[in-house]
Amino acid sequence: MDNIREEYQYRIFISYSHKDKDRVEKLAKILTENGLNPVYDKHLEGGFGFTDQIKKFIAHAHVFVPLISKSSSQRGWVHQEIGYAAALNIPIMPVMIDKVPSAMLQQVQALHWDDNEQNLKKIMSFERFRNLIEDAQKSMSQKDISPLFECGLLREDRTKLMVRYASDISKLGFYGHVRQKGALSSFHIPDKNPNDPVWPIRYGNESPGEYRYRWLQRERQELEKHAKVSGCSIIIDPHLSYIERGPEARKVRLEELLEFLKHIPDDKVNVGIKEGLSKEEHLTIVGDWFSAEAFSNKGKGYLQTMFTRHAPFVRNSIKVFDEELEYLLKKQGTLCSSREYAIQVIEQIVEELKEELDT
DSSP: GGGGGGGSSSSEEEOOOOHHHHHHHHHHHHHHTTTTTOOOSSSGGGGGOOOOHHHHHHHHOSEEEEEEHHHHHHHHHHHHEEEHHTTTTTOOOOOOSOOOOOOOGGGGGOOESSSHHHHHHHHHHHHHHHHHHHHHHHHHHTTTOOOOEEEEEEEEHHHHHHOOOOOHHHHHOOOOOEEEETTTTTGGGSOOOTTSSSHHHHHHTTOOHHHHHHHHHHHHHHHHHHHHHHHHEEOOOTOOTTTOOHHHHHHHHHHHHHHHHHSOOOGEEEEOOOTTTOOOEEEEETTTTTEEEEEESSOOEEEEEEEEEOHHHHHHHHHHHHHHHHHHHHHOOSSSOOHHHHHHHHHHHHHHHHHHHHH
């Protein structure tokens, strides 16, 4: 599972005024040297305002670091950003360049800028950020704080939100390792034109229609973008019967997943097979950028999918997922890769289904 280690860098979003650009670049260099991942919009001037793009940067951050100076404090957006991060329960670590009065800053402990690079490197240590994030995780576990969730009530809502959340990350220029647990994963969705005959076959007697097919295709495409760059880990049950849709629907679903697995390199995928996996739940995690947990409506699609970008919460979910996946991979104990093992299992089931359909 070495192919998923790189995502564990903490994202530190820095907010600043364009007059403090030299300082933010110095801070970003120090954070990088300390093993952290500084994120700031290099293309937007600091005084550009409180944009949707900046909101997304804040929502995805492990820690929000506003640089407080006379210039930034005179502009209302710095207070908006601090308030927005606080509302999302994102840990905040203000850095004071100039002493400025602020009632909002009295609620958070601020660090003080030091022009000496070595001193600043000690102040902005990896350990300081890790402790802040771990404190947030503990508070969340003890229910002192709660992450903000967005609910996709119906299966159509879930699909649209999945597309939006996944594409938001790639549009920011980042990609994350895709983790999925449940059924056959999103990678069994056809990446084919909605007019392709595979679509009605996979639904048996039900026909959701072209509009639904297009959105499902986009879900597959957006998640596959991340998988191709950062890899994927899936926990699936290829033995699911899909009785309500019939053997032909089950066969084409497995064939689509086979096609995906045959074309993705070994070092980009881990496959854990869990026979008896509940059809009532489905978990998706992309990097530690967002998670989405859904609950099924008796095989008729997922209802009440809960999405969150809260990085400390997502990290907790990653830990639980990785522990289960590691157990399954050890249990499989095969000499071949988990991808090759999954291909063998699925090909055998497909052959059995072909024989059943021929009789």
